[in-house]
Amino acid sequence: xxxxxxxxxxxxxxxxxxxxxxxxxxxxxxxxxxxxxxxxxxxxxxxxxxxxxxxxxxxxxxxxxxxxxxxxxxxxxxxxxxxxxxxxxxxxxxxxxxxxxxxxxxxxxxxxxxxxxxxxxxxxxxxxxxxxxxxxxxxxxxxxxxxxxxxxxxxxxxxxxxxxxxxxxxxxxxxxxxxxxxxxxxxxxxxxxxxxxxxxxxxxxxxxxxxx
Amino acid sequence: xxxxxxxxxxxxxxxxxxxxxxxxxxxxxxxxxxxxxxxxxxxxxxxxxxxxxxxxxxxxxxxxxxxxxxxxxxxxxxxxxxxxxxxxxxxxxxxxxxxxxxxxxxxxxxxxxxxxxxxxxxxxxxxxxxxxxxxxxxxxxxxxxxxxxxxxxxxxxxxxxxxxxxxxxxxxxxxxxxxxxxxxxxxxxxxxxxxxxxxxxxxxxxxxxxxxxxxxxxxxxxxx
Numbered sequence: 213x214x215x216x217x218x219x220x221x222x223x224x225x226x227x228x229x230x231x232x233x234x235x236x237x238x239x240x241x242x243x244x245x246x247x248x249x250x251x252x253x254x255x256x257x258x259x260x261x262x263x264x265x266x267x268x269x270x271x272x273x274x275x276x277x278x279x280x281x282x283x284x285x286x287x288x289x290x291x292x293x294x295x296x297x298x299x300x301x302x303x304x305x306x307x308x309x310x311x312x313x314x315x316x317x318x319x320x321x322x323x324x325x326x327x328x329x330x331x332x333x334x335x336x337x338x339x340x341x342x343x344x345x346x347x348x349x350x351x352x353x354x355x356x357x358x359x360x361x362x363x364x365x366x367x368x369x370x371x372x373x374x375x376x377x378x379x380x381x382x383x384x385x386x387x388x389x390x391x392x393x394x395x396x397x398x399x400x401x402x403x404x405x406x407x408x409x410x411x412x413x414x415x416x417x418x419x420x421x422x423x424x
Numbered sequence: 425x426x427x428x429x430x431x432x433x434x435x436x437x438x439x440x441x442x443x444x445x446x447x448x449x450x451x452x453x454x455x456x457x458x459x460x461x462x463x464x465x466x467x468x469x470x471x472x473x474x475x476x477x478x479x480x481x482x483x484x485x486x487x488x489x490x491x492x493x494x495x496x497x498x499x500x501x502x503x504x505x506x507x508x509x510x511x512x513x514x515x516x517x518x519x520x521x522x523x524x525x526x527x528x529x530x531x532x533x534x535x536x537x538x539x540x541x542x543x544x545x546x547x548x549x550x551x552x553x554x555x556x557x558x559x560x561x562x563x564x565x566x567x568x569x570x571x572x573x574x575x576x577x578x579x580x581x582x583x584x585x586x587x588x589x590x591x592x593x594x595x596x597x598x599x600x601x602x603x604x605x606x607x608x609x610x611x612x613x614x615x616x617x618x619x620x621x622x623x624x625x626x627x628x629x630x631x632x633x634x635x636x637x638x639x640x641x642x643x644x645x646x647x648x
Contacts, residue, residue, distance in 0.1 A: 213585075213589035213590045215500055215522055215525065215582050216497070216582070219493055219500065220611075221607055222496055222636065223496070224489065224607050224613065225632050225636055226487055227629065228485065229485045233533050234534060295543070296539060296540070296543030297536065363531065363534040364531040364547075366547050423555065424640075
């Protein structure tokens with residue numbers, strides 16, 4: 213088939229494409245995956261008493277940390293799904309947020325009494341925190357990747373990593389509804405590790421999944 | 425990745441912006457943003473190309489199939505020139521042109537109307553070139569250039585094909601194949617073809633679009 217014939221066929225397959233379809237697709241994926249993860253948290257892990265928790269600053273500290281990272285991750289994914297757009301300030305913003313959280317964590321450890329430091333750092337749940345965040349990220353990652361595949365990511369590993377990062381951050385935000393840990397040092401370590409693992413695995417999977 | 429980004433000393437240089445780029449071999453590098461299309465001052469010919477192509481793309485997105493045909497025709501000639509300059513006048517060039525045109529068509533949702541068109545088209549073409557070379561296990565050295573690299577010269581001479589789409593189409597289910605044949609050989613509109621086959625226009629449209637998606641994947645697999 214000659215190329216002009218192919219173009220003839222393609223010209224018959226023209227439907228109006230509404231503006232903003234990229235944002236809608238990605239947002240829909242985040243919401244769909246987020247709902248699945250939310251259901252797992254609410255029904256499987258059970259939420260902590262939210263009314264009481266919502267009056268505590270540590271609850272909002274966690275939500276702000278992971279929420280900001282989710283936004284930065286989503287912006288990154290959006291940019292990487294559209295060829296020819298630049299990354300902008302999102303990576304730097306995410307790095308700054310992590311840096312602030314690490315600083316808070318270290319500051320908390322340093323200002324704590326020597327004897328209580330390890331307990332503060334490990335909390336009650338350090339063993340399950342990062343793995344749970346990683347697992348909870350899977351439904352979100354799957355939805356995001358399905359949406360990105362229909363767009364045009366030209367950098368598969370980086371895009372997969374960003375999708376993993378956004379999924380991990382959103383999963384961590386929802387996990388915060390369950391997780392009763394209060395220490396900044398805990399969040400800075402184990403939440404960040406969970407999100408980091410999701411980023412790394414997302415990049416590895418993205419190399420395979422985002423080819424077109 | 426964000427940590428790596430922060431740790432890189434160049435990032436902290438005042439007044440300069442950097443981006444993280446995954447090169448084709450998946451190593452992550454940091455490059456000055458100025459090397460990418462959008463930040464460079466517009467080269468005259470590229471600017472002129474942009475002004476010809478972008479309105480066509482926007483009309484195409486509004487559903488104007490004439491503009492779409494014209495756009496793909498022009499892109500095809502630029503792509504042929506670009507790929508020939510990059511991999512030589514081998515038989516693969518025309519296959520790659522067709523693969524990329526299919527991608528431009530199927531991925532047009534991912535074009536953001538608020539951004540210039542030529543960098544978008546260049547990014548797609550470069551991606552298809554890298555993908556092609558990578559699957560042939562050749563060493564991949566495709567520099568990240570200004571979008572003007574794609575639009576340097578046109579070439580309207582269609583080359584020989586290694587994979588005939590006609591042959592791939594034989595693998596489609598009968599209904600889908602006959603729809604494409606009606607549209608291509610007999611020049612029917614999708615509505616006319618749908619009427620002839622006794623299906624609704626909507627389902628004929630969906631069928632055509634799916635067939636093209638399948639074709640794009642099959643062409644990519646075939647050229648492995």
